[in-house]
Amino acid sequence: MAKKLLLCWIGLLLPMFYAGAAQSAYELNLQQPETPIAQQIYDLHTLILWVCVVIFCGVFGVMFYAIFKHRKSLGHEASQFHENTTVEIIWTIIPFFILVAIAYPATKTVLAMKNTSNPDISIKVTGYQWKWKYDYLQDGISFYSTLSTPEDQIYGRAPRDEHYLLEVDNPLVVPIDKRIRVLITADDVIHSWWVPAFGVKQDAIVGFIRDAWFEVEKPGIYRGQCAELCGKNHGFMPIVVVAKEQKDYETWLAEQKQAQAATTVNINKTFTLDELKAQGEKVFNTTCAVCHQVNGKGIPGTFPALDGSKIVNGPKADHLNIVMNGKPGTAMVAFSKQLSDLELASVITYERNAWGNKTGDVIQPSQIKALRK
Amino acid sequence: MDAAQATHAHGDHAHHPSGIMRWVMTTNHKDIGTLYLTFSCIMFFIGGTMAMTIRAELFEPGLQFLRPDFFNQLTTLHGLIMIFGAIMPAFVGFANWQVPMMIGAPDMAFARMNNWSFWLLPFAASLLLISFFVPGGAAAGGWTLYPPLSVELGPGMDLTIFAIHLLGASSIMGAINIITTILNMRAPGMTLMKMPLFVWTWLITAYLLIAVMPVLAGAVTMLLTDRHFGTHFFNAAGGGDPVLFQHVFWFFGHPEVYIMILPGFGIVSQIIPTFSRKPLFGYTSMVYATASIAILSFCVWAHHMFTVGMPAAGQLFFMYSTMLIAVPTGVKVFNWVATMWRGSMTFETPMLFAIGFIFLFTLGGFTGLVLAITPVDIQLQDTYYVVAHFHYVLVAGALFSIFGGVYYWLPKWTGKMYDETLGKWHFWLSMIFFNVAFFVQHFLGLAGMPRRIPDYAPQFADFNMISSIGAFGFGLSQLVFVYLVIKCIRSGEKAPAKPWEGAHGLEWTLPSPPPYHSFETPPVVK
Numbered sequence: 001m002a003k004k005l006l007l008c009w010i011g012l013l014l015p016m017f018y019a020g021a022a023q024s025a026y027e028l029n030l031q032q033p034e035t036p037i038a039q040q041i042y043d044l045h046t047l048i049l050w051v052c053v054v055i056f057c058g059v060f061g062v063m064f065y066a067i068f069k070h071r072k073s074l075g076h077e078a079s080q081f082h083e084n085t086t087v088e089i090i091w092t093i094i095p096f097f098i099l100v101a102i103a104y105p106a107t108k109t110v111l112a113m114k115n116t117s118n119p120d121i122s123i124k125v126t127g128y129q130w131k132w133k134y135d136y137l138q139d140g141i142s143f144y145s146t147l148s149t150p151e152d153q154i155y156g157r158a159p160r161d162e163h164y165l166l167e168v169d170n171p172l173v174v175p176i177d178k179r180i181r182v183l184i185t186a187d188d189v190i191h192s193w194w195v196p197a198f199g200v201k202q203d204a205i206v207g208f209i210r211d212a213w214f215e216v217e218k219p220g221i222y223r224g225q226c227a228e229l230c231g232k233n234h235g236f237m238p239i240v241v242v243a244k245e246q247k248d249y250e251t252w253l254a255e256q257k258q259a260q261a262a263t264t265v266n267i268n269k270t271f272t273l274d275e276l277k278a279q280g281e282k283v284f285n286t287t288c289a290v291c292h293q294v295n296g297k298g299i300p301g302t303f304p305a306l307d308g309s310k311i312v313n314g315p316k317a318d319h320l321n322i323v324m325n326g327k328p329g330t331a332m333v334a335f336s337k338q339l340s341d342l343e344l345a346s347v348i349t350y351e352r353n354a355w356g357n358k359t360g361d362v363i364q365p366s367q368i369k370a371l372r373k
Numbered sequence: 374m375d376a377a378q379a380t381h382a383h384g385d386h387a388h389h390p391s392g393i394m395r396w397v398m399t400t401n402h403k404d405i406g407t408l409y410l411t412f413s414c415i416m417f418f419i420g421g422t423m424a425m426t427i428r429a430e431l432f433e434p435g436l437q438f439l440r441p442d443f444f445n446q447l448t449t450l451h452g453l454i455m456i457f458g459a460i461m462p463a464f465v466g467f468a469n470w471q472v473p474m475m476i477g478a479p480d481m482a483f484a485r486m487n488n489w490s491f492w493l494l495p496f497a498a499s500l501l502l503i504s505f506f507v508p509g510g511a512a513a514g515g516w517t518l519y520p521p522l523s524v525e526l527g528p529g530m531d532l533t534i535f536a537i538h539l540l541g542a543s544s545i546m547g548a549i550n551i552i553t554t555i556l557n558m559r560a561p562g563m564t565l566m567k568m569p570l571f572v573w574t575w576l577i578t579a580y581l582l583i584a585v586m587p588v589l590a591g592a593v594t595m596l597l598t599d600r601h602f603g604t605h606f607f608n609a610a611g612g613g614d615p616v617l618f619q620h621v622f623w624f625f626g627h628p629e630v631y632i633m634i635l636p637g638f639g640i641v642s643q644i645i646p647t648f649s650r651k652p653l654f655g656y657t658s659m660v661y662a663t664a665s666i667a668i669l670s671f672c673v674w675a676h677h678m679f680t681v682g683m684p685a686a687g688q689l690f691f692m693y694s695t696m697l698i699a700v701p702t703g704v705k706v707f708n709w710v711a712t713m714w715r716g717s718m719t720f721e722t723p724m725l726f727a728i729g730f731i732f733l734f735t736l737g738g739f740t741g742l743v744l745a746i747t748p749v750d751i752q753l754q755d756t757y758y759v760v761a762h763f764h765y766v767l768v769a770g771a772l773f774s775i776f777g778g779v780y781y782w783l784p785k786w787t788g789k790m791y792d793e794t795l796g797k798w799h800f801w802l803s804m805i806f807f808n809v810a811f812f813v814q815h816f817l818g819l820a821g822m823p824r825r826i827p828d829y830a831p832q833f834a835d836f837n838m839i840s841s842i843g844a845f846g847f848g849l850s851q852l853v854f855v856y857l858v859i860k861c862i863r864s865g866e867k868a869p870a871k872p873w874e875g876a877h878g879l880e881w882t883l884p885s886p887p888p889y890h891s892f893e894t895p896p897v898v899k
Contacts, residue, residue: 027816027819027820027832028816028820029816029819029820030752030819031820031821037748040748041748041751041752044746044748044749045743045746045749045752048743048746048749049743052739052742052743055739056735056736056739059706059707059710059735060732060735062710062714063710063713063728063731063732066710066713066715066716066718067713067718067720067728070649070714070715070716070717070718071717071718071719071720072650072717072718072719073719076715076717077717078649078651078715078717079651079715079716080651081654081715082651082652082653082655082656082712083656083657083658087711088655088708091704091707092700092701092704095699095700095703099696099697099700102696102746103693103696106692106746106747106748106749107692109747109748110685110688110689110692110747111685113748113751114684114688154435154436154828156436156437160434160435162831163830164434164830164831165434165828165829166830188521188525189520189522189525190519190521190522190615192680192755194755194823196752196821199748199752200751201751201754201755202680202682203680203681203682205614205616205681205682206521206608206609206615207608207609207610207614207615208609208614208616208682210681210682211682224821225821225826227680227754227755227756227823228519228755229445229514229515229519229522229755229824229825230522231445231513232441232442232445232513233441234441234445234823234826235441235823235825235827235828235829236441236828299440301508301509302442302508302509302510329525331525
């Protein structure tokens, strides 16, 4: 009896959870819920956990009692009973009813999660290898969101900062207290958009659009990760959502619209080699270096080197073609979809003039635009 | 006539090959059982080495040893090798050794096909291992091989697909053999409801294998044609759907996990009554529960796909059906405990592993119930919570039952007793290190760590370090097992026909080790 009780306490201590505790190294439970759905999920999990703990203590209390008392070394003689239909029926029916009791609140939450009607804002989320793109459909702005942790930190050449692997250059920004519907798809392979604090996880399937919704209750920064294996940098494409008060959100939105308008205006300008190289280096390091490496030497056998490459040093048309249209059947995708005219022009210019490559060639954004037809 | 018969009584052995050719050509169920078990052990250590490498990289945040794409190759092959190279062949090895002896049959129904079923496996395993050395390396899409990712990967994927076809063919042939043997070759008087439960669980498992291995073959063939022959089953641009693969794969995949546990249930159901010196409680219920689990296993596959975007009706159906499987599983656990209750127990190594199985498999079953609840699964899918769950049921479940079975039947197979002290060491080391390695992974999943990532945010660091230490300890502890088995075979004490006081069953009526051919005249069962 004492042993049964002891086991029960151990069983209770083990799943100790710290509701609402600050980020600690020994997080034992789901993250602090920040949306009504996440709260429902948290509560459902607590309910099931307690049910399991109670049943676990009951069953293994009995088993360990038998182990301690019904042993040959204590001289205990074996009974020979070996069946009882009544007992079998009872321990089939009772668990069944326990499951029904759990299924009822779970059903309500499933239906609430699936109900994406009447959103206040709709945002399209596209998964790429290995970054996210956010399109604010009603406002006409869009941007890519890429991991911003420097490679030096990953390879131990620099100390890791506080949000190592969970920080991006352009986070998703949303207002609080509004029903946000996210329309999720992917461009290349299956990804999954997941923010634990919101209780939202939706697979991003190529060629299909799925949706989910959330409503954030308080301002803050919320972090998540891709949740479907999508290739080598699956672990390096986080999600950061910044929830702002309504008026701060509107300010941010206005700034974004202005900035996007500015870049579109510039497109027909003629850029210098240095301007393009500088811009191109940035694009290269965020978009191309994951495979071709910052030093342009690639990974032999897997990702070709660009430094000294025949394509990069050869006719511009071939180089433009492979960057814009990709190479089917390989991991080299068609970057004409992901990158703007300016970005494409600058990165190709950079590649043709970086490391050991000295073609002196310049590609203008207007040339890219002409090729897109 | 008599003289000729006398000289030829066992004279046919003079014509049998010896040395390597004995093992290549054998049609004997005992030899083939040994081949399967040996192969499984080798694959276990190969898959285990991959796991150690993975946990070494995950010991600390940052990338210390492995490139991310190679890390993905390791996780993929670790899964494929453990499932198809270690667990499944081990259970088939048990089936080969035990089923004929337990039903009083002289051998399996199709003795030559039995040889082929085994010898396909080393070829398939070689394909998987060679795939590391082709351009692009081994398949790196996870053992689940979802397209479009698996369509764009290199030739390592093709070798994997070929290997899977061979493995599937082996399993299907083995399953046909087992069903035919059990249904046709039982000794007179052994009705179906008098068979040992291990034989029942294998009968049901064999039906599952025949039903679903072809489905896996279909899925990977569609992958192959999408990769090379211009089809677009899984390509939306061509009118297909990547999620189709997931449906077909998991229609195989879910029964597959029951294929990997039902024989374990059978082994535990043999061990517990023996060491409790009491009959199995509720034999009839146990048979019905096993059959219910098998049938229900066809109705739950999409619980692996709750985040894919299926309509609410789908999520609800699969939530309910998955929760329902808890009922017959619970019945089995209750019946095992009831078998122990008021028994007269001793705790030799087989019993320790069987009890460890019941305790830890049930814990894994509870986390499975948590995952069955769709809204909770939305948070936990593709996180370390799932990794913890399936390692509890597959390692502390299936693998522990395999260890228990080996300790239980090793005296019968080899005619020698293993070293009981070493056995207990193996058990306790495995038990402790296993839990250190995997219990903390539940917390990692709850806290938000995704799976299949080579590097992680600092808040996950402490539990990852603990998990890695546990994993290294668990891996090293398995060397005790290998040492013990070899020591037993070479120099163990001679074992009697029935080394366990409470054992019942036809196999214990045979000498230890049994003759090369046993039950050439069927025994009569009352």
